[in-house]
């Protein structure tokens with residue numbers, strides 16, 4: 001008989017691993033954020049010896065040591081979170097049970113948990129009962145999925161030759177007598193839109209010229225006048241707004257954009273991968289005022305709800321367009337009786353990890369309070385950094401932060417700013433990122449670790465100053 005490996009050695013390794021992980025996270029502040037190594041040094045560590053025989057615990061410890069330490073309070077880098085432990089614990093269970101949630105009969109319990117989580121998120125977004133959605137691998141997949149639903153809507157308008165917006169409150173839905181929709185689907189998005197919008201368009205066969213980038217205002221929000229002018233020039237398949245843009249965390253004015261959407265009878269997708277979670281905080285919710293008016297939205301619990309990778313969600317206000325986009329003939333999996341429960345009938349994936357379980361477990365155990373306090377804490381810390389930068393003579397703020405992303409710059413040239421970031425992260429003292437904003441190299445911070453405190457922010461700035469002085 002083939003040995004399954006589920007033996008007492010594995011149980012012991014599992015226990016040791018959990019202890020080692022908790023020790024690692026608890027002791028993290030005493031380490032460097034990363035021990036910088038070259039790709040060759042790292043490759044040498046991981047070379048496979050297929051005769052086996054390695055000490056599993058030693059390998060796992062080595063992996064922990066050599067990771068970028070997202071749990072470190074001085075990690076203020078990319079939009080990848082140090083996940084809540086409930087999510088990590090759920091991950092072990094999700095992997096062990098390995099339920100695939102695309103087809104009802106393959107995981108009834110995984111299916112209903114995903115449906116429950118998606119419904120809960122849709123309610124929080126202010127979406128009606130007719131909305132549908134699925135868990136996806138993240139914001140990129142959510143944006144592609146939503147744009148496919150937008151195209152199903154667009155195609156149906158073309159076929160009928162009239163405005164076919166589904167009649168609902170909040171939507172200007174009157175069938176109109178305007179000429180049939182032209183055949184090239186155009187997307188209007190912000191100049192600061194995440195690259196996954198252009199990539200989704202290219203996957204969908206939309207010409208790059210038909211992804212029109214709309215300029216942003218001085219706070220990096222979609223410029224409404226420029227958007228209105230662009231809409232007057234052409235009929236579009238979809239407008240893409242952003243709630244929490246990647247570069248600066250800017251929130252577009254969704255209510256105003258939804259009004260333009262109504263006037264021009266098109267689709268509004270909101271890439272709220274980063275920012276949708278603020279709906280849970282009474283204090284931060286005004287940032288996404290009008291989110292409920294969007295036709296679709298992307299929401300990543302693996303960003304600002306501190307879930308481990310990968311967990312994104314796509315929501316479509318009128319779920320019929322999501323279903324229409326993914327109609328498939330697969331009698332070996334799908335049948336009419338279970339159509340409404342087969343999540344695979346409205347998503348790209350077929351093998352589909354039951355990731356919604358981690359958010360479900362966290363909410364069931366703790367409710368929304370840990371999310372709200374963590375979000376408000378990182379927002380306050382970002383503001384603290386902004387104030388320190390504004391009060392300084394050697395740094396300048398590039399914008400006023402709305403949430404937890406902030407770009408600033410040493411008052412020197414681009415090359416110095418790039419080098420400051422490089423020296424900081426190689427030193428292991430803190431981790432920040434860098435980007436180009438309106439042609440200038442800037443330093444960029446995402447406050448995403450609820451353990452980061454003001455002292456960590458002060459130390460990060462002091463380290464940058466020390467490097468600048470040499």
Ligand SMILES: Cc1ncc(COP(=O)(O)O)c(C=O)c1O
Pocket residue numbers: 079137138139140141194196242244245246271272273274300312
């Ligand atoms: C605004 C926005 N949209 C989409 C994405 C892509 O999300 P994911 O990395 O989960 O695919 C990001 C990621 O940083 C983002 O900031």
